[in-house]
Amino acid sequence: MQDYDSSWGDHGMTMKTVFKRTNGLTDTPTHYCPGCTHGVIHRLVGEVLEEMDILEDTIGVASVGCSVLSYEYFNCDMTQAAHGRAPAVATGVKRVLPDRFVFTYQGDGDLASIGISEVIHAAARGEKITVIFVNNAIYGMTGGQMAPTTLIGQKTATTPFGRDESIQGLPIKVCEMLATLDGTAYIERVSAHDVPHIQKAKRAIRKAFEAQKNRLGFSLVEILSTCPTNWGLDPFESLEWVKDNMIPAYPLGVYKNIEGGK
Amino acid sequence: MQDYDSSWGDHGMTMKTVFKRTNGLTDTPTHYCPGCTHGVIHRLVGEVLEEMDILEDTIGVASVGCSVLSYEYFNCDMTQAAHGRAPAVATGVKRVLPDRFVFTYQGDGDLASIGISEVIHAAARGEKITVIFVNNAIYGMTGGQMAPTTLIGQKTATTPFGRDESIQGLPIKVCEMLATLDGTAYIERVSAHDVPHIQKAKRAIRKAFEAQKNRLGFSLVEILSTCPTNWGLDPFESLEWVKDNMIPAYPLGVYKNIEGGK
Amino acid sequence: MEKRVVFNESICKSCGLCVQVCPTNVIFLADYLNGKGYRPAAVTDQDNCISCAKCAQICPDTVISVYRPVKVLQTV
Amino acid sequence: MEKRVVFNESICKSCGLCVQVCPTNVIFLADYLNGKGYRPAAVTDQDNCISCAKCAQICPDTVISVYRPVKVLQTV
Amino acid sequence: MGKVLMKGNEVIAEAAVQAGCKYFFGYPITPQSELVAYMARRLPEVGGLFLQAESEIAAINMVYGAAGTGVRVMTSSSSPGFSLKQEGISYLVGAELPAVVVNVVRGGPGLGNIQPAQSDYFQVTKGGGHGDYNIPVLAPASLQEIVELTSEAFDIADRYRTPVILMGDGMLGQMMEPVEFGDLTQAELPEKNWATTGTRGDGAPKIITSLELNAEALEQRNHKLQQKFARIKENEVRYETYKIDDADYIMAAFGTVARITINAINKARQKGVKVGLIRPISLWPFPEKPFIETRDRVQGYISIEMSAGQMVEDVRLIVNGHAPVDFFGRTGGVVPTQEEIYCKIMTVAGGITV
Amino acid sequence: MGKVLMKGNEVIAEAAVQAGCKYFFGYPITPQSELVAYMARRLPEVGGLFLQAESEIAAINMVYGAAGTGVRVMTSSSSPGFSLKQEGISYLVGAELPAVVVNVVRGGPGLGNIQPAQSDYFQVTKGGGHGDYNIPVLAPASLQEIVELTSEAFDIADRYRTPVILMGDGMLGQMMEPVEFGDLTQAELPEKNWATTGTRGDGAPKIITSLELNAEALEQRNHKLQQKFARIKENEVRYETYKIDDADYIMAAFGTVARITINAINKARQKGVKVGLIRPISLWPFPEKPFIETRDRVQGYISIEMSAGQMVEDVRLIVNGHAPVDFFGRTGGVVPTQEEIYCKIMTVAGGITV
Amino acid sequence: MLEEILIAGFGGQGVMSMGQLIAYAGMLEGKGVSWLPSYGPEQRGGTANCAVVVSDDPVGSPLVTNPSTAIVLNNPSFEKFEHRVRPGGLLIINSSLVTKVSERSDIEIIEITATDIAADLGNARVANMILLGAFIERTKVVTSDSIIESLKKVLSKEKYHLIEVNKQAINKGASLVDLSGIRQS
Amino acid sequence: MLEEILIAGFGGQGVMSMGQLIAYAGMLEGKGVSWLPSYGPEQRGGTANCAVVVSDDPVGSPLVTNPSTAIVLNNPSFEKFEHRVRPGGLLIINSSLVTKVSERSDIEIIEITATDIAADLGNARVANMILLGAFIERTKVVTSDSIIESLKKVLSKEKYHLIEVNKQAINKGASLVDLSGIRQS
Numbered sequence A, B: 001m002q003d004y005d006s007s008w009g010d011h012g013m014t015m016k017t018v019f020k021r022t023n024g025l026t027d028t029p030t031h032y033c034p035g036c037t038h039g040v041i042h043r044l045v046g047e048v049l050e051e052m053d054i055l056e057d058t059i060g061v062a063s064v065g066c067s068v069l070s071y072e073y074f075n076c077d078m079t080q081a082a083h084g085r086a087p088a089v090a091t092g093v094k095r096v097l098p099d100r101f102v103f104t105y106q107g108d109g110d111l112a113s114i115g116i117s118e119v120i121h122a123a124a125r126g127e128k129i130t131v132i133f134v135n136n137a138i139y140g141m142t143g144g145q146m147a148p149t150t151l152i153g154q155k156t157a158t159t160p161f162g163r164d165e166s167i168q169g170l171p172i173k174v175c176e177m178l179a180t181l182d183g184t185a186y187i188e189r190v191s192a193h194d195v196p197h198i199q200k201a202k203r204a205i206r207k208a209f210e211a212q213k214n215r216l217g218f219s220l221v222e223i224l225s226t227c228p229t230n231w232g233l234d235p236f237e238s239l240e241w242v243k244d245n246m247i248p249a250y251p252l253g254v255y256k257n258i259e260g261g262k
Numbered sequence C, D: 001m002e003k004r005v006v007f008n009e010s011i012c013k014s015c016g017l018c019v020q021v022c023p024t025n026v027i028f029l030a031d032y033l034n035g036k037g038y039r040p041a042a043v044t045d046q047d048n049c050i051s052c053a054k055c056a057q058i059c060p061d062t063v064i065s066v067y068r069p070v071k072v073l074q075t076v
Numbered sequence E, F: 001m002g003k004v005l006m007k008g009n010e011v012i013a014e015a016a017v018q019a020g021c022k023y024f025f026g027y028p029i030t031p032q033s034e035l036v037a038y039m040a041r042r043l044p045e046v047g048g049l050f051l052q053a054e055s056e057i058a059a060i061n062m063v064y065g066a067a068g069t070g071v072r073v074m075t076s077s078s079s080p081g082f083s084l085k086q087e088g089i090s091y092l093v094g095a096e097l098p099a100v101v102v103n104v105v106r107g108g109p110g111l112g113n114i115q116p117a118q119s120d121y122f123q124v125t126k127g128g129g130h131g132d133y134n135i136p137v138l139a140p141a142s143l144q145e146i147v148e149l150t151s152e153a154f155d156i157a158d159r160y161r162t163p164v165i166l167m168g169d170g171m172l173g174q175m176m177e178p179v180e181f182g183d184l185t186q187a188e189l190p191e192k193n194w195a196t197t198g199t200r201g202d203g204a205p206k207i208i209t210s211l212e213l214n215a216e217a218l219e220q221r222n223h224k225l226q227q228k229f230a231r232i233k234e235n236e237v238r239y240e241t242y243k244i245d246d247a248d249y250i251m252a253a254f255g256t257v258a259r260i261t262i263n264a265i266n267k268a269r270q271k272g273v274k275v276g277l278i279r280p281i282s283l284w285p286f287p288e289k290p291f292i293e294t295r296d297r298v299q300g301y302i303s304i305e306m307s308a309g310q311m312v313e314d315v316r317l318i319v320n321g322h323a324p325v326d327f328f329g330r331t332g333g334v335v336p337t338q339e340e341i342y343c344k345i346m347t348v349a350g351g352i353t354v
Numbered sequence G, H: 001m002l003e004e005i006l007i008a009g010f011g012g013q014g015v016m017s018m019g020q021l022i023a024y025a026g027m028l029e030g031k032g033v034s035w036l037p038s039y040g041p042e043q044r045g046g047t048a049n050c051a052v053v054v055s056d057d058p059v060g061s062p063l064v065t066n067p068s069t070a071i072v073l074n075n076p077s078f079e080k081f082e083h084r085v086r087p088g089g090l091l092i093i094n095s096s097l098v099t100k101v102s103e104r105s106d107i108e109i110i111e112i113t114a115t116d117i118a119a120d121l122g123n124a125r126v127a128n129m130i131l132l133g134a135f136i137e138r139t140k141v142v143t144s145d146s147i148i149e150s151l152k153k154v155l156s157k158e159k160y161h162l163i164e165v166n167k168q169a170i171n172k173g174a175s176l177v178d179l180s181g182i183r184q185s
């Protein structure tokens, strides 16, 4: 389709905006390390909320992790939850305000380690909330300790010799596990390691919020993300590491999508 | 094979023992309500420990529930864990004593509600312990409140109008969920509602302890059990209720069995 | 002759499950109370017990022991 | 003519991801530091920018805005 | 609505409902399970919501979420479950969210038992959680008093944006007494313009948090909190005295123990021994006035508790050496009888060894 | 082994290893994460086991399980994570299991921040958990002292079958100082014949539990516990004094704050103001002797804390009105400077308003 | 008037409801009342008991250690409470189940074969009501009318048909008081 | 001798290791030392700092509010600490990055374009060592030999090759002290 410019100009050319910062985020610059894809994921969530025009009807729940300050970045009402308890806090909010949109933004330590109980029970109850689950295979904020999602062999502050299956066991695949629960409506795992996948990730987030809008049940999007600082890689190497190591361990795809009927 | 009697008798007949109380249990009478199948499950565990001749090498972990006093009934070293934390306590024991047998005995409230995190992480770590999971679809000890395993429509003290999917969500199927974890070695769901199933349950418990013996990983046996007192049924009706209502909701069978290789 | 099925009356809780599963219906609940205030299960008609041990298998309180008469090879 | 790609220098963290993804390699890191002590990304060769917005998509800090020149239908 | 015979646990629940509490998140534990069960039946009737949480931790965090939306919300538990709520309670204080948390105390430590106790006094009054904070704690002695204090608990919570603890014991929770639910006079309360309910119609995004990475800024917050605590100490002290005017010795006891003590006091007075009672109703703020007014007059105090001696520390702090402070307590779920309290009184005050 | 320069958190870990602690179950939290990381590297070297638990709750319960087998075991956390351990700690006390629990305190309440604080004093000394109990709490002021107190913590734990808390703050955990690990003299300790390790070879089954449904029986247990606490009060009080003999005013401060206070004291003495310091090393049992010995002699005390005023209550309890007790504190992670402590001293003791 | 009552027996013998009925009746008569149950696992199978206080003034302590009246429905309860009855107090015994005999001469004792009599009435479960009837007849703490009134309040509609047999049981119990059953001392 | 040093700059400029080297060297010389870092999120990207105390006696407070010497490597650090240096104290500035100029006349100030000089030495990352060299040359708190010694202790074997360039940087820094760079007051 041809581009029509709304403005009346007498020159032959004018500039059309291809990409500009979403109003779904505040103007506060983030504290994230250079190249950390937390920032990308923030932008995607902000864009979805803006495009669905639900910013004013949304209450977000920040968790404890590098994203704890996300309450300063998302341009909607926010509340900050204790480590791992965001889904319980979100439940409290949503049960009082069933017609509002409620989402949590949680890291893999927060959600898969200390908080696995809260997310499982929220999912089993079919809480109509959306969980943005940022899996970077490590505890970022506390300085790079093992997460339940840390890969076998991966060196972290608490697995200095690499994660050893015989001691620390095997990584927990959250999407696969939650998909077994009947209360879940939409579950997808995506990645933020390159532009095409980033766009795919945004569509997944959109679908999750749509599921909430249609009161289908619990929705979660797991986004494979980077932690250059604690991985000891530069930002670009980190994206490569996601592609080469994380995706094979955490297959991307839709794990649950009940759309309408179950 | 023909029966030889060890004793020298001059009469033509003598009595051979077909069934006698296992030494796997102490002589202390249980506090369980009349007809409660906790007692049956105790006996099965005691018999397996005795038959495997590992009573002296076993440390059992009692949980918080009607079975809290099981530490007085099992004829081996026992420790009592906080509500839901038995798998963590068992982990502490097993990691110090890797060559001993460690089992937990937990109800559905203890394991599936407050304790879901501990059992999932123990399973994910592949802790070489055996979990005896007694699912009676209710909180027995505290007077019959809803458990995560309570059936849809089931009336309990906290679901006086029957469990409603739209409010309390759907039951959690523990075996199905845990089977998705790579650390698990043996997972089976059985029932204690009649003699054939009771014998089957015993074989399952045996297999679970064998898995621990062979260091294959985490093993769990879920046993569908009764709570006549809080179901408001007599003991026999309760057995029927397990058959007619619980088994359809919780299909019996082996959900994981890696025997040797995975 | 000796008993085929023996009940440890004092710890019986009168749940009646053994009564239900007994294929020969020889088990009944006594008309008196034990120390715990329960009417204990009992068998008088020992001869009609077939020593199948179903009762013992279902008993939640390990009240029951079961025996079977067997021939003894004459020795000496 | 106006810029196709605009960088909000002050919040750039010099992660270099935009540099990596730019298909026309017009982005580079400046040789000075911004207020945060980072060398901000920049484009001088605006003409060779194709307004694909890859840089903006990958930028974790929403530093970048992208525009495309379009013909205007003559009105009046 | 005339007098009804109810269990203490049920009275707490009904009183909360009448105080406008429409949301309850809880987890069963003896001896308070009747409260949870009552809410499950009752809240749907008033268009409210009862949700059984998967744990005490989930419950207190659901309360955190609901409180953030500005509604009145309650959770309840007993000793071990209450311990699990400590982090969540500290968060409620830090984020300044109003809520009512009930602790029907049982015997401890550890799993202990389910019999009545008061041995969580320190936990509720000194801050069982981390950081500098205090929480108003109300301790009713009768079922009728539960009715009043429960609604006051919600008012205090809303007035000061703070969690409030309602502390009872297994006996109070399990016993039945006639109670009457008068219609409440709605208190003057500040508008909850801080609640996160979505920004539609009310401007800029709001944030509920207890995080403040900058030390100076966090200290400022703590100053604000401490000033709030000072205001509460100023305005929310509650206590009752019994026959202290002519008393040579004064007992200190709260909750059910105070009632048993009164029986013992009357028995002692029949023997001519002049004793009275100070019954703290607010355990924090602790009633200092009646002690200060009497400490230079009386011959001594006896703190009587279902614990190994906890409130007695607060009594000593305020008596501050002006008079001897003695203690009598039973633990592990044993309820002191009026006979033994009488004996204690007679030994200390009557100079008699019974 | 000569002097080495290490971080406080690492010193705690190494000292534990040298004290024979081969098992550590913990969960990361700033500002104590270095301790966890150090154990992860170090324990395999000594044939021990480090396991990162899924949560603080799992960690304390793993400790419960391991302690029950009779080995020396440790866990550590910081304020919010420590709050989550309260139920588990109460269970350890109830079941009488020895273990060492570290709390590297940070600013609160709630999520607060990660800067140094002492505002968990009440939580660790008054029983943050449910039921009647006390736990020995040791508060080192220097990295060298960490070495001594860590091994003593394990000895006390084993001697009395009790959890012991090692309390530091973010500053102590993060700072580096030279330390020397002398070889320990193994203390005389009772045999752990109560451990559950399987009955093979040692007779009847053993049981580890904190449950006692019968109230009278639970009270008996509590009596036993209280007697144990009395023995600990008798034998395990630790403190240090600095220039109190001729002091007109005495400061009370523990941990790092005590060091800063000493600088301030010396500054004040240069101005001719006679002040000294009592530094409680065991926060429970609280050192009463030095206060009793001085309370009728000095003109007053000042409790100096990184809190809104917690230890000051214990000082008041023991001074018991014999002398005024003043307080100075900073909160939220702000560390008091020697300058401001000096000013406080001069205003109170020097009669000067600086 | 200050009546402190202890009622004890096996769980399922209806000792709790006996106590509640007395308390409820007392409330209807405008008296101060309290009801305090024993609770916890021991209820299951084991013995349960409750303490009821009825008084002209508001109730002080709901705790009863030395009852003015004890009603015991089984041997364990007899053993536990017989000696606790205060001198001059009243002990009511369901002698159908209690085989022990009291040696005390300082209290009044009423023995009733309640379970058997209840069986004769065609409903063994109303044994407790027979004892209750005897109790109020002897002590006049509350009237049987108030008890019946309370019964209506406590019972759910579906159970109203039971009121009649309960009424009979109460009257039966009352009628027994000044008869043989009693060992006056 | 009691030297209280504050070192501040961007994370990654090596301010923490500068402090550790001074503390380590002090320890080797048998002095009392302590090292206290700022910690927490602000490290990331933002500015980090550490306080080092070197003393003839055991160290009292490890906390430094008014340093005898402050070494600042960027503008934010300059703004934060310049005014905190105690009168008569020393302020060392990496003037390659610090554009601000101090107005204070009551302290000694050493300005060194450390980043540029480091670049000349072929390794921009040793700017901190140049400043360190200047500091010890000027204050003699510890000897450069002890610093080199410590360097060996701190660096892992793989990094030993870096010792040489660090040594150069330290000497270079030392050599600059009594030259132009200084604004004596």
Ligand SMILES: Cc1ncc(C[n+]2csc(CCOP(=O)(O)OP(=O)(O)O)c2C)c(N)n1
Residues within 6 Å of the ligand: A064, A065, A066, A067, A083, A106, A107, A108, A109, A110, A111, A134, A136, A138, A139, A140, A141, A142, A147, F027, F028, F029, F030, F056, F080, F081, F084
């Ligand atoms: C109760 C409690 N335990 C531990 C911590 C410390 N802590 C803060 S963030 C975090 C883990 C963060 O990792 P993750 O959730 O993966 O988020 P990321 O930083 O990687 O994005 C931990 C353990 C805490 N703040 N509270």
Ligand SMILES: Cc1ncc(C[n+]2csc(CCOP(=O)(O)OP(=O)(O)O)c2C)c(N)n1
Residues within 6 Å of the ligand: B064, B065, B066, B067, B083, B106, B107, B108, B109, B110, B111, B134, B136, B138, B139, B140, B141, B142, B147, E027, E028, E029, E030, E056, E080, E081, E084
């Ligand atoms: C921390 C804590 N929360 C709650 C309780 C109360 N409680 C005791 S047992 C129990 C549930 C028991 O149910 P289940 O595990 O299913 O065992 P069952 O009695 O049915 O066999 C609860 C909630 C407790 N003791 N501790």
Ligand code: SF4
Residues within 6 Å of the ligand: A031, A032, A033, A036, A037, A038, A066, A136, A140, A141, A226, A227, A228, A229, A230, H044
């Ligand atoms: S630590 Fe890791 S996860 Fe956290 S902001 Fe930095 S890069 Fe991102």
Ligand code: SF4
Residues within 6 Å of the ligand: B031, B032, B033, B036, B037, B038, B066, B136, B140, B141, B226, B227, B228, B229, B230
């Ligand atoms: S309450 Fe239920 S589960 Fe518990 S013992 Fe009785 S019947 Fe069994």
Ligand code: SF4
Residues within 6 Å of the ligand: C005, C021, C022, C023, C024, C025, C026, C027, C043, C048, C049, C050, C051, C052, C053, C054, C055, C056, C066
């Ligand atoms: S053994 Fe078989 S036949 Fe004999 S009593 Fe038991 S069930 Fe009946």
Ligand code: SF4
Residues within 6 Å of the ligand: B035, C007, C011, C012, C013, C014, C015, C016, C017, C018, C019, C040, C041, C058, C059, C060, C061, C062, C063, C064
């Ligand atoms: S099954 Fe056991 S307990 Fe039940 S009646 Fe029979 S013998 Fe008694």
Ligand code: SF4
Residues within 6 Å of the ligand: D005, D021, D022, D023, D024, D025, D026, D027, D043, D048, D049, D050, D051, D052, D053, D054, D055, D056, D066
């Ligand atoms: S828009 Fe495309 S071409 Fe232009 S700078 Fe960005 S990435 Fe390069």
Ligand code: SF4
Residues within 6 Å of the ligand: A035, D007, D011, D012, D013, D014, D015, D016, D017, D018, D019, D040, D041, D058, D059, D060, D061, D062, D063, D064
């Ligand atoms: S991607 Fe963004 S932050 Fe990174 S260098 Fe480019 S503009 Fe700067």
Ligand SMILES: [Mg+2]
Residues within 6 Å of the ligand: A107, A108, A109, A134, A135, A136, A137, A138, A139, A140, A147
């Ligand atoms: Mg992470």
Ligand SMILES: [Mg+2]
Residues within 6 Å of the ligand: B107, B108, B109, B134, B135, B136, B137, B138, B139, B140, B147
């Ligand atoms: Mg159950």
